[in-house]
Amino acid sequence: MRMVDIIEKKRDGHELSKAEIDFFVEGYTNDDIPDYQMSSLLMAIYFNGMNEEESSRLTEALLESGETIDLSSIEGKKVDKHSTGGVGDKTTLVLGPLVAACGAKFAKLSGRGLGHTGGTLDKLESIEGFNISLSTESFLDQVNDIGIAIAGQTASLAPADKALYALRDVTGTVPSIPLIASSIMSKKLASGADVIVLDVKIGEGAFMKTLDDARELSRLMVRIGKDFGKKVTCFITDMSQPLGFAVGNKLEVIEAMQTLQGNGPDDLQRLCTEIGAYLLQGAELAEDIETARKMIQESQETLKASDVFKEMVERQGGKMPDLNEFIKTEGIIAVKSEAEGNVQKVNALDIGLSAMRLGAGRTKKDDAIDYDVGLVLNKKVGDKVEHDDVLAYVYNNKEDITEELKTILGAFTITKEHVERPPLIVDIIEE
Ligand code: URA
Numbered sequence: 001m002r003m004v005d006i007i008e009k010k011r012d013g014h015e016l017s018k019a020e021i022d023f024f025v026e027g028y029t030n031d032d033i034p035d036y037q038m039s040s041l042l043m044a045i046y047f048n049g050m051n052e053e054e055s056s057r058l059t060e061a062l063l064e065s066g067e068t069i070d071l072s073s074i075e076g077k078k079v080d081k082h083s084t085g086g087v088g089d090k091t092t093l094v095l096g097p098l099v100a101a102c103g104a105k106f107a108k109l110s111g112r113g114l115g116h117t118g119g120t121l122d123k124l125e126s127i128e129g130f131n132i133s134l135s136t137e138s139f140l141d142q143v144n145d146i147g148i149a150i151a152g153q154t155a156s157l158a159p160a161d162k163a164l165y166a167l168r169d170v171t172g173t174v175p176s177i178p179l180i181a182s183s184i185m186s187k188k189l190a191s192g193a194d195v196i197v198l199d200v201k202i203g204e205g206a207f208m209k210t211l212d213d214a215r216e217l218s219r220l221m222v223r224i225g226k227d228f229g230k231k232v233t234c235f236i237t238d239m240s241q242p243l244g245f246a247v248g249n250k251l252e253v254i255e256a257m258q259t260l261q262g263n264g265p266d267d268l269q270r271l272c273t274e275i276g277a278y279l280l281q282g283a284e285l286a287e288d289i290e291t292a293r294k295m296i297q298e299s300q301e302t303l304k305a306s307d308v309f310k311e312m313v314e315r316q317g318g319k320m321p322d323l324n325e326f327i328k329t330e331g332i333i334a335v336k337s338e339a340e341g342n343v344q345k346v347n348a349l350d351i352g353l354s355a356m357r358l359g360a361g362r363t364k365k366d367d368a369i370d371y372d373v374g375l376v377l378n379k380k381v382g383d384k385v386e387h388d389d390v391l392a393y394v395y396n397n398k399e400d401i402t403e404e405l406k407t408i409l410g411a412f413t414i415t416k417e418h419v420e421r422p423p424l425i426v427d428i429i430e431e
Contacts, residue, residue, distance in 0.1 A: 001019070001020065001023045003023075003024060003027065003033050003037045003041070004037070006020050006023065006024055006041060007037060007040050007041045007044060010041060010044040010045060010048055011044045011048070013048045015050075015051060015053070015054055016050070016054055016057075017057075018057045018060075021054065021057045021058050021061050022057075022061050024038070024041060025058070025061035025062060025065060025160050025164075026061070026065070026160075028160065028163060028164065029065050029159060029160040029163060035167060038164070038167055039167060039171045039173075042164075042167065042168060042171060042173040042176075042179070043171065043172075043173055045173070045176060045178065045179060046172075046173045046175075046176045046179070049176075049177070049178060050178035052220065052223050052224075054178065055178040055181055055182050055220055055223075055224060056182075056223075056224050056227045056228075058178065058179075058182040059181070059182040059185045059186050059189065059224050059227075059228075060186075060228075061160065062158050062160045062161045062164070062182055062183065062186035063158060063186040063189050063190050065158060065159050065160030065161070066156045066157050066158050066159045066160070066190065067154075067156040067157060067190070068157075068189070068190045068191075068192060069107075069109075069136070069157070069190065069191055069192040070192060071105075071107055071140070071143075071192040071193065073140050073144070074105050074107060074140055074143050074144050075105075075144060076103070076104070076105050076283070077104065077105065077194045077195060077282075077283035077284065077285070078104075078105045078106075078107050078143075078192065078193040078194050078195070079099060079104045079105065079106055079193055079194070079195045079196075079197075079279040079282065079283050080106075080107065080108060080188060080191055080193030080195070080196050080197075081095055081096075081108070081196070081197045081198075081199065081275060081279065082184060082187075082188055082196070082197075082198050082199065083198075083199040083201065084180075084184070084198070084199065084200050084201050084206060084207055084208065085117040085201065085206065085207065086117055086201045086205050086206055086239040086242075086243060086348065087116060087117060087118070087205045087239065087242040087243070087247055087348040087349070087351055087352035087355070088118070088242035088243040088244050088245070088246060088247045088252065088348075088351075089117070089118065089199075089201070089239075089243050090118075090120075090123060090243070090244065090246070090252040090253075090255060090256045090268070091199065091243070091268070091271060091272055091275070092108060092110060092120045092150065093120065093123060093124070093252070093253065093256035093309070094256045094259045094260055094264070094268065094272045095272045095275055095276050095279075096108060096148050096150060096309075096312075097148060097260055097305045097306070097308040097309040097312065098260070098272060098276045098296050098299055098300070098305045099276050099279050099280060099283075099296075100146065100147030100148035100305075100308045101147070101299035101304040101305040101307075101308045102276075102280055102285060102286075102292075102295045102296060102299055103147070103280075103283075103285050104147065104279055104280060104283045104285055105143050105144075105147055105148075105283075106143070106147060106148040106149075106150075107139070107140075107143045107148075107149060107191070107192070107193065108120075108148075108149070108150045108151075108191075109150075109151055109152065109153040109154075109157070109187075109191050110124075110132075110150055110151070110152065110153070111152075111153060112152075112362075113361050113362065115352075115353075115356065115361070115362075115363070116205065116349055116352030116353045116355075116356055116361065117205075117352060117361075118247070118248075118249070118252065118352075118355075118360070118361065120150060121150075121152050122249050122361075122369055122371075123249045123252050123253055123256075124150060124253075124316075124318075125249075125371075126249035126250045126253055126371035127253060127313055127318040127319070127320070127321060128318060128319045128321065129317045129318045129319050130313060130316055130317060130318035131316045131317040131318070132150070132151050132152040132316070133151065133152055134149060134151040134316070139151050142312075142315050142316075145315075146308065146311050146312060146315060147308065148308060148312050149312070149315075149316070150312070150316075151316075153187070157187060157190045157191070158186045158187050158190050160186075161182075161183050161186050161187060164179075164183070165183060174207070175207065177213065177216050177217050177220060178220065180207070180217060181217055181220040181221045181224060182224070184198065184221060185221055185224045185225065185228075185232075188225075188230075188232075189225075189228050189230065193230075194230070194231075194282075194283070195230075195231055195279055195282035195283050196225060196230055196231070196232045196233070197232075197233050197234075197235060197275050197278050197279055197282075198218070198221055198232060198233070198234045198235070199234075199235050199237055199271075199275065200214050200217060200218050200221075200234050200235065200236045200237070201237055201238075201239035202214045202236060202237070202238065202239060202240075202426065203238055203239040203240030203241075203348060204239070204240055204347055204348050204349045205239040205240070205241075205242065205347075205348025205349045205351075205352055206239040206348075211236065211426060211427070214236045214426075214427075215236065215427065215429065217234075218234030218236060218427075218429035219234075219429055221234055222234060222429055222430060222431055226431055231282055231430075231431070232430075232431075233278050233282070233428065233429070233430045234428070234429040234430070235271075235274070235275060235278075235425055235427075235428055236425070236426045236427040236428070236429065237271060237424055237425055237426060238422050238423065238424050238425075238426060239348055240345070240348060240381075240422055241345070241346040241347075241348050241380055241381050241422070242346065242348050242351050242352070242377060243267055243268055243271065244259075244264065244265040244267060244268040245265050245376050245377045245378070245380075246374065246375075246376050246377075247351055247352065247355045247360070247374050247375045247376075247377075248355050248358070248360040248371075248372075248373055248374015248375060248395060249360060249369065249371040249372075249374065250326050250327050250371050250372055250374075251327065251374045251375075251376060251395060252374075253326070254323050254326060254327075255268070256309075257306060257309065257323060259272065260300060260305045260306040260309055261300060261303060261306050262297075262300040262301060267380075267424050270424055270425075271424060271425070272296075273293055273296050273297070274293075274425060276292070276296045277289045277292035277293045277296060278292075278428075280292040280295060280296070327372050327395060328372050329372045329373060329395045329396060329397050330396060330397050331396055332393050332394065332395055332396070333393070333394045333396060333401070333405065334390045334392075334393055334394075335390065335391050335392045335393075335394060335405055335408050335409050336388050336389065336390055336391065337379075337385045337386070337387060337388065337389045337390075337391050337412070337414060338387065338409070339385070339387065339414040340385055340386050340387045340414070341384075341385060341414045341415050341416045341417075342382065342383065342384055342385065342414065342415055342416075342417065342418060342419040343379050343380060343381050343382065343383045343385055343391075343412060343413070343414060343419065344381065344413040344414065344415040344417070344419050345381060345411075345412070345413035346377065346379070346380055346381055346411060346412055347410075347411040347412075347413075350407060350408075350410065350411035351375060351377075351392075351408065351411050353407075354375065354404055354407050354408050354411070355373075355374050355375055357404060358370070358373045358374065358375075358394070358395075358396060358397075358398060358401070358404065359373045359397060359398065360373050360374045370397055372395060372397060373395050373396055373397050373398075374394075374395050375392050375393065375394050375395065375408065376392065376393045376395070377391070377392050378390045378391055378392055378393065379391050379392075379412070380421075381419060381421055381422055382419050382420060382421035382422075385414055391408075391409065391412050392408055392412075394408060
């Protein structure tokens with residue numbers, strides 16, 4: 001088989017066979033196929049797409065390029081959740097303990113933040129001593145004992161996806177629906193859960209900008225899941241503004257703890273309840289969604305869920321902080337409105353980029369993070385604003401952030417018109 005024939009076949013819009021897909025995935029992972037040929041094929045896929053069968057074959061090839069995690073030693077149904085990435089998205093920190101407190105097994109491999117989006121591992125590492133590098137044995141033991149473990153993804157999980165993703169990142173071929181679907185699904189399938197909910201974000205702060213694209217991606221991931229015998233449900237949710245109020249590592253841990261105790265922002269609470277209810281029903285721990293919602297509410301009221309979070313922190317070597325003394329910054333600056341009216345927009349991308357530049361995120365893989373900095377929004381879309389009202393509090397450790405404060409102010413659009421709050425859960429796609 002020759003790579004050039006595969007490139008030409010896809011360039012001319014034809015379907016690739018399993019043998020051809022296996023050939024280029026294996027060849028690229030083993031360094032037998034050079035970047036220039038792989039880039040050319042990726043661009044042909046970008047323009048001509050892949051049908052469902054090809055996407056499933058690609059998922060399988062990526063999955064088989066590395067190890068899979070065997071969760072069979074964990075008793076009960078294993079549940080997993082994955083978000084396509086957003087700003088202020090601390091859902092995993094809340095959802096995991098909530099469903100674990102209700103009897104599900106939450107065995108989660110998470111990633112770090114890159115660019116304007118945050119990552120669960122960075123948020124957890126803002127807690128002193130928290131260890132995300134668990135051996136497979138302690139990961140499995142911990143999930144068996146307390147229902148939850150959140151650890152870093154090892155390099156042996158879908159290594160072909162890692163290599164291809166890095167190439168896509170620099171060749172303009174990330175936003176291809178079959179490539180995104182097979183990339184996400186290969187990692188989810190390798191992680192071994194029985195029930196999977198995918199949170200597909202749409203809006204300015206997300207990969208998918210339109211509802212049509214988000215639906216197409218979701219349908220494809222549900223279909224790939226089915227091909228591999230897994231129940232996958234996709235939630236399509238709003239990322240036109242940040243989720244919750246807090247953006248920044250320690251600030252998000254605090255908001256997650258507040259939500260676990262039932263005192264979180266409405267949007268975050270709702271998203272965690274709804275995804276959590278799907279996971280509990282999928283894991284056959286609740287007969288219907290309404291019962292599952294009640295179980296979740298009870299786990300918050302009894303503080304069982306926040307106790308699970310604390311137990312996880314201790315098991316993974318962390319020291320649960322006193323949340324009143326957790327943040328250490330030089331200053332908190334209030335960004336105030338220069339207009340009055342209603343908030344029409346809080347640009348998630350601008351807020352995410354500002355938080356990153358304040359030090360909460362990385363521009364390069366090895367950048368150090370300042371866990372204490374970030375923003376807490378005081379107004380969200382649909383809120384009424386008077387002149388001089390605080391729009392956001394900025395937690396800062398840098399010297400001069402005058403320009404940054406202007407960007408943050410500019411992220412808010414205030415109008416005299418009435419503004420409806422955007423729907424949070426736009427659609428749910430399941431088999
Ligand atoms: N997240 C992934 O893991 N892969 C993609 O291709 C896009 C988002």
